[in-house]
Amino acid sequence: MKKTLLFNILFYFVIISFLYSAGETSFNFLKISQGARQSGLGEAFTGVADDVNAIYWNPAGLAQLTRQQVCLLHSVWLVDVNYEYLAYAIPVIGVGTFGIYGTFLAGHITITDENPVTGQYIITDDIARASDINITLAYAKKLSEIVGDNSVFSDMYAGLNINITMENIYEDTGNGFGTNLGILYYPRYQNYSFGLMILNAGIASERPTLPFAIKLGFGYRFSFENILSPFTDEGYYKFSENDSALAIDLIYYPIEQTTKANFGAEKYWNLNKFHSVAVRLGYKFGSDLGLLAGLTVGAGYRLTLNENFQFDFDYAFVPYGDLGESHRISITGKMFGPAETNYFENKEEAVKYYKEGYELLYNKKYAEAILKFSESLKRYKNYAQAYMGMGACFLRLGKKETAKKVYELALQNDPNNQKLKEFIESTKWDIK
Template identity: 25%
Template sequence: MIRKISPVATLLVGFCSSFVVSAQITSAGQDSTLRAVIPSVPFAAFTPDARSAAMGDAGVALSPDANSVYWGSAKLAQSTKDYGVAVSYTPWLRNITDDMYFANVSGFKKIGKDQAIGISLMYFDHGKFEARNNFGTSLGDYYSNEFYGTLAYSRKLSDKFSMGINLKYLNSNLAGNIAVGGVSLKPGQTVAGDISAFYQTEEIDEGTGKGWNYSFGLMLQNIGGKINYGGTESGFIPTTFKLGGAATRFIDTHNKLTFALDLNKLMIPTPGGTKGNNQGTIAAMFSSFGDAPGGFSEELREFMISAGAEYWYNEVFAVRLGYFNEARSKGDRKYFTVGFGARVQNRYGIDFAYLMPQKQGSPLANTFRISLVIDMFKKAADLAIDSEE
């Protein structure tokens, strides 16, 4: 598929359409109180996996798996598996185009009983474009794409508490090397990092299988430099504050039910805010909690809420549902999610998620994700060595 689109519009696809917020605000009208916080390279904040996507995009405090590289690598050190791999695929904006998608692959490996390392790669394909200038002259075809790679390290600091750190490289090629207004565009690139913490406690009766698991996660995601495409302006990447909690009720030896709740806030300047965009990353992170023109009440509206529930039967089959809420003045993304998961031998699995916008006409309608998962436990001999250590 070839789409005819101007270079300027191409940039808008990358900055706004991918995050869908601008379309939501336009449909709501030109109210001056609509101040969505829209970052550059928004794909760096997309939920990669189907499990969390089916739970309203809640994932900071869920049990560890390979996708914890995204949700907080601190969880990896507390995984009961030796290593794991996950591959996910999501067609994007299906009601608008048929050649846009993103895919993610993640993996981790335990090092001893207290440490773990991880790696992931997210790739976002915008599709094939035919660029035209303002006079309608073709400037050629090109493929627009973005990606980021992550290296992760996690360590337990106690039996119940662990921390993790990620290092990332981001590359955003929205318009190739096309010249716009006398300025030659170039792919934007930057480096970033994540810091995360995870705590969990569990009490289960060995006889009945009944009990509770409580977990809490905190993450500062995408702390990094601004990104520039060749012009004089640079944009903030989606630096995000994530705080989550989860409670799992073990009903018996075969049934368990998990409830999860996440709070998320972009730590970049609010449009029209008191601090402006001419700040460094760290200064913007701190000022983002108090720069909204509408004061404290507007700051509260910048928090996004993800809530979800998950039921597992015998670690073989799961059903999930969730809800995501964003204030009307900050983008108005509101949607329900559903999904399922299945495991074979507690090692090989598949997860599926489907998104249902609360409002008709949303560009997010018919979005689905699918993930393939492989988890491996340590051999008995290796477990014996760890226990001796």
């Protein structure tokens, strides 16, 4: 009797299991990252989750979306295996955000037989195929739409996804069902965010289990050119557009009893109002394939047609040591709505903080007043009176140079204020 050898077709699934430490689990292709941007960030995205790929990384992040998004990814994986990914998300006002994605991983190899007489291996005309298919549905909602804007939960987002998986390796098949739960905390007017994700809380048939994991993520957005502003007086009144991000993920696999950490950073440069470019760098700690195998690099190009249409073209290079490397390319379209932001103009709250700051200024509590005026400006960045109040505080604290800058910002936002203009011109600033 002939012995059929499927070494090659099984080999790439062995690689997948090895890469993801999956000796006790099946469906390990579910750990393959979705999105070239996220791959370039070292797969640290749980605490950021700000685009359509949040369906996979943290479904709660979908609630941040203000427009429809679609992402298409192609990855040349190991051993000539192709990996395809398509995702779509749509926010529905008053209801929440819905998302769906599908993945397809496939490869094939010619079967060889062993001749029982000679012991030689003969290439046949038969083909052995293997494939993995996953379909995931997701839903997310802002908790502020449920509990209101004044609750401790108002800055939180919650989401879940349900995935159905089908795995086929030659004549062996397996099916699985999993549920992922996510929470994202992203305070309004702040640059930091936290994410929590429970992955694959489900069951699998004809396989031991789905890969179960708990992820904790942190994200921080900032302006690279003004990175030190938060540590200086400028941080109270200068709110630059964020063009950079840092992200950290901690992942715990209870079944494998391992903990891993991922780190990522990205920087955007605006060439003009239509074109932007980005670079990304990431590192996945705990790789079994050597130090360089944890390194990831990426690049991106953003085309902004207008405020309602934007397209991102992203690339990532992910090495796997002696096993080779993976190239990932994705296109993300963001359509039919304004860009996502954590800035929400609220003049009513701005006036409230301004009045509190003015009272503190009147009582000579200048440092506390500056904080109130700063909160006012975060909610209404063109509020001239708040700049004037802050300028008065800095002036009384003896910080004349800073005071002058703030007063000039007040004048920029209220150019017809003749008294303010005369005050700036007549004051002896004595700035060296």
